[in-house]
Amino acid sequence: MESDAQLETRHNADGELESVISMLERVQARYNYLPEEALRKVAAETGRSMVDIYGVATFYRAFSLKPRGKHLVSVCLGTACHVRGGPIIAEEFERQLGIRRGETTADKEFTLETVNCLGACALGPIVTVDGHYFSHVSTGRVKKILQQAREGLDVVEVKADERVFPVEVSCPHCNHSLMDERHLVDGRPSIRVTISFGKKHGWLCLSSLYGSYNVESEYPIPDNIVAHFFCPHCHGELLGTTDCPECGAPMVRMMIRGGGMVQICSRRGCKGHILDI
Amino acid sequence: MINLKINGLDVSVEEGTTILEAARFIGFPIPTLCHNDGLSPYGACRLCLVEIGEPPRSKLVTSCTYPVEEGLIVRTDTERVIRTRKMVIELLLASSPMSKTIQDLASKYDVHQQRFKQEFEECIMCGLCTRMCEEQMMAKAIGFRGRGQNRSIGTPFDITSEECRRCGACMYICPICMARCQGPQEESPLCNACLNLSPPCVETYGQKMCYMDPCVACELAGPYRKDKQRKEKEESAPVAR
Numbered sequence: 001m002e003s004d005a006q007l008e009t010r011h012n013a014d015g016e017l018e019s020v021i022s023m024l025e026r027v028q029a030r031y032n033y034l035p036e037e038a039l040r041k042v043a044a045e046t047g048r049s050m051v052d053i054y055g056v057a058t059f060y061r062a063f064s065l066k067p068r069g070k071h072l073v074s075v076c077l078g079t080a081c082h083v084r085g086g087p088i089i090a091e092e093f094e095r096q097l098g099i100r101r102g103e104t105t106a107d108k109e110f111t112l113e114t115v116n117c118l119g120a121c122a123l124g125p126i127v128t129v130d131g132h133y134f135s136h137v138s139t140g141r142v143k144k145i146l147q148q149a150r151e152g153l154d155v156v157e158v159k160a161d162e163r164v165f166p167v168e169v170s171c172p173h174c175n176h177s178l179m180d181e182r183h184l185v186d187g188r189p190s191i192r193v194t195i196s197f198g199k200k201h202g203w204l205c206l207s208s209l210y211g212s213y214n215v216e217s218e219y220p221i222p223d224n225i226v227a228h229f230f231c232p233h234c235h236g237e238l239l240g241t242t243d244c245p246e247c248g249a250p251m252v253r254m255m256i257r258g259g260g261m262v263q264i265c266s267r268r269g270c271k272g273h274i275l276d277i
Numbered sequence: 278m279i280n281l282k283i284n285g286l287d288v289s290v291e292e293g294t295t296i297l298e299a300a301r302f303i304g305f306p307i308p309t310l311c312h313n314d315g316l317s318p319y320g321a322c323r324l325c326l327v328e329i330g331e332p333p334r335s336k337l338v339t340s341c342t343y344p345v346e347e348g349l350i351v352r353t354d355t356e357r358v359i360r361t362r363k364m365v366i367e368l369l370l371a372s373s374p375m376s377k378t379i380q381d382l383a384s385k386y387d388v389h390q391q392r393f394k395q396e397f398e399e400c401i402m403c404g405l406c407t408r409m410c411e412e413q414m415m416a417k418a419i420g421f422r423g424r425g426q427n428r429s430i431g432t433p434f435d436i437t438s439e440e441c442r443r444c445g446a447c448m449y450i451c452p453i454c455m456a457r458c459q460g461p462q463e464e465s466p467l468c469n470a471c472l473n474l475s476p477p478c479v480e481t482y483g484q485k486m487c488y489m490d491p492c493v494a495c496e497l498a499g500p501y502r503k504d505k506q507r508k509e510k511e512e513s514a515p516v517a518r
Contacts, residue, residue, distance in 0.1 A: 051420030054433035
């Protein structure tokens with residue numbers, strides 16, 4: 001961890017400091033492990049003892065005090081996966097990577113760990129790599145899975161990945177379509193809205209792919225800014241029904257063609273959203 | 278005030294009192310290990326188990342953490358309580374036989390055997406030291422780390438905490454740190470020498486200095502011999518009922 005790195009803290013709607021766990025989660029997400037210095041900063045920020053922070057950091061499996069590799073391979077050794085050959089899969093991963101479970105490869109590419117259940121027992125043996133599930137894994141597939149991980153699993157394939165799909169939305173007030181055929185984001189017609197923040201007022205084009213967070217806008221929007229979203233046709237504010245479940249900022253509501261509603265967080269950088277079909 | 282029955286005796290105590298405090302207040306002894314009057318209750322050692330409610334629906338609870346309730350029926354000396362207490366001591370003996378506190382408990386509560394795989398742990402996770410450090414010394418230099426099998430007590434990263442003032446309170450309060458009497462039976466996991474009418478250490482320590490304070494053997498011998506204690510207990514028992 002660089003010494004000048006700032007530990008950003010967030011406050012909830014009541015102005016209370018966020019919990020230790022969510023702070024540690026962000027440090028873990030950023031550095032892939034919890035550096036000692038970060039733990040000290042969290043302790044200082046929350047006014048708690050170092051022992052408390054260290055206790056939390058060592059209690060949860062999601063946190064690691066040792067640097068983890070770029071890709072995290074979790075092999076399930078729960079009861080169902082165990083009887084279906086989970087241990088053989090784990091051994092095959094150990095052989096292919098040349099490390100033991102719990103260790104990280106020398107090139108910091110892979111960390112191998114075993115978990116007790118991934119909650120998909122019927123599909124065992126289960127392996128997850130960076131949050132992607134692989135079911136009915138056989139020893140022959142291990143090499144392919146590692147190859148796939150090296151190439152990158154997060155490359156969005158619209159057709160193959162069911163988590164990403166295009167939506168067409170309209171204004172909840174005037175029911176006018178918000179789709180902009182001329183302005184393409186992610187190679188598809190974008191969702192055009194008007195936003196205002198501070199004294200700036202301009203257009204914003206959101207990707208129409210559900211699961212993609214790409215946007216283009218007239219003015220650059222600083223991180224963490226909470227903007228107001230308006231319909232470009234009736235100029236009514238697209239105010240959501242609730243606050244963001246992730247950060248507490250107001251939500252932005254849009255109707256989905258074919259029925260349903262999607263709400264996104266109005267805070268730049270927050271990925272909070274609610275889909276209601 | 279809350280009214281409850283302890284061993285058939287009507288007791289009236291203030292709200293918020295624990296069963297342990299109420300029972301000790303009227304004189305029923307309940308053994309404890311992880312309890313200390315100056316520290317918050319913890320309920321880790323399970324030695325203070327008592328039976329509450331009417332059989333067959335009675336259950337065992339840790340008296341140190343259980344606040345009194347109106348009309349509660351508590352029994353501290355049933356067969357079930359004594360059997361469970363012995364088992365708890367036996368399990369403690371299996372993990373840390375070198376502790377004087379645990380050996381004394383075994384002698385005091387008639388535990389004559391240890392049927393489990395013998396281990397020699399240096400910590401029983403009673404949490405006395407962490408609570409002492411936090412609540413009395415206001416330092417919070419040590420705490421629990423990890424979980425499950427790997428749970429341990431210590432400082433973050435195993436280096437001395439900035440908060441530590443080296444006051445030694447953690448060592449003072451630790452029930453395991455004090456080594457047991459190094460008398461004639463020191464090799465066996467269970468000593469029980471104090472239960473003999475003439476403790477074997479008397480012969481050994483004719484030449485040696487004994488540092489045990491208090492020594493159970495010395496306390497039980499002479500005027501406080503075990504048979505006499507039992508007689509006293511029998512005499513005082515009807516009064517309690």
